[in-house]
Structures are given as C-alpha cells and as structure tokens.
Amino acid sequence: MTSSSAAARKNLSKIACNRLQKELVEWQVNPPTGFKHKVTDNLQRWVIEVSGAPGTLYANETYQLQVDFPENYPMEAPQVIFLHPAPLHPHIYSNGHICLDILYDSWSPAMTVSSICISILSMLSSSTVKQRPEDNDRYVKNCRNGRSPRRQGGGSMMIKYSN
C-alpha cells in the first residue's frame, strides 16, 4: 500500500503548482460554505473539514476530506476521499472512497476544489437514508491498496452530479 501510494504521488508540475496557489488564494478569500481548510506547507495534499448542512441528515456532524492532487492537475482529477470515520451514505464506502462521477470520468479542468466540495456537500445533503453502499464489504475487502473506485470497478453505482 505504501509503495503504490508513494508511486502515485509524483511532484506537482509547475502548471499544477500555479493553479493550486491561485485556488488557495481564492479559497482564503471566499471559502465554500460549510468547509474549512487548514493551510499547510503541503500544496499537494489538502485536508478539508466538512460540516453537514443544517436541516439534513448530517447536520451538526463534521467529517474530513483528503484531497490529493496529481502531477498534471488540472488535466486529471484530484483523488478525494473521506478520512476515517467516513459519513454513512449510500455512495460513500466505509474506507472513505466516494462514488461521484466528477471525480472520475466526468472531471473537467474547469472544476476546482471549491466546486468539488460543493458537489460533495450536495451529495450528502440529498441523502434520505444513512447507510453504506450495498456492496460495501466486498468493495472494501477488494480494495486494500487504497486505490480509487474507478480503478476498482466500483463505478456501477456512480452518482451523477455533473451538469
């Protein structure tokens, strides 16, 4: 697991660094509602605190999102997972992996960390039941290497939030 995650984490390109610095500045000026990002030296990994929206199943609950940026961001989507404990949701596995199409096939370079956060909060808020995906146990068991749902073939229940 450590070797595969280390191999996946190549240094950010210059384009990716410039873009992330701009996103960071924009985030500090105008953070999305319900999210807090504690700025660190590590531009490649952001840990963001999510607060459940009031009036939803996740009100008064906070969770942590970990966002890892690939070398050639924004041409490729960042890897976004919930840190333990992940919210109980039909599209969030107990290991924190999120089934959301914009994180995989529907990614576009015009999206930002902010827009991803808003999509994730919207996914949480629209949930009517607090439960794990049906195939959670099988998925998590087959997923020891910490890879994304797309590579694991878990896209069958992928939720569509792209416009």
Added chain:
Amino acid sequence: MSNNSTSQSKDGFDASGFTYGVAFILGLIFLLATIAFACFRIRRIRIPNIFNIVAGVPPSSQSHQTLEHHVDIRIDTSYENYPKMPYSDEVKNKNSVVGGCTICLGDYKESEMLRVLPGCGHAFHQPCVDPWLMLHSTCPICRKSLPTQAP
C-alpha cells in the same frame, strides 16, 4: 564382490565420499545458476527497456509509446483547426471571453493566444486547453461535444 565392497569401504571411503561431495556441490552450483538465470530473465521481461529507465523516461510514457498504435483513434488533432485569436480590446467585449481562463485561473493579458471552441464559443488560453482537447472532445466549461475528425 562383497570382498571388493568391504575393501573399498575400508580404505576407499574417503575417495567415494569426496566424489559424492563434489557431485553434490556441482549439482548445487548448477541449480543456483539455473535459478539466477531464470530470475534474470523474468526481470528482463517485466522491465521491457532498461535504456528508458537509464535515460529517465517515466514508465507512463513508455506505455503510451507502446499503446499509441492502439489508442491513436482517441488522440484527435481536429482541435488544431478550431479558431484561435490573440487577446485584444476587440475580443474583450465578447461575452464568452469575460473573466479569465478557467483552466489556469489566470486573467487574459494583451496578445496572449486564445482558443475559442466551436459551437459554445467558450475561450481558454491556447496552451491551457490544447492538452485537454488532445484527449477529450468536450468543452471543459459546458461539456458540449466538439466536432471531431470523421473516422
């Protein structure tokens, strides 16, 4: 016969033990050499071109090189024919060019080359959007499908 064997076991014990020992060691060396050779062959199969590694070519680009024949349908160069124009006061007034480039999040500066996508008219810095269009035929902003080369 029995006489012969007893005499050998008496004074030829060392010699036959020595022979067995030599045969055993030779066998062992042969076995180790075979294993080492097999390991070497397997490693060479896994790492197809050691010169790429020496030259610092990343494995991903190696696989692209080998896959290129199969995936060249996806790499479409029709985006090269999409309109492009330098940023100027005249371009500034177009609605689609308001703001900046949504890929690098930078503002447009005078004389920077923009790529305007056909259909939706969304504009980006040319060097920002071209790498995307090389592999995708959708607008990054509105996801509208873009014209591609006829197969």
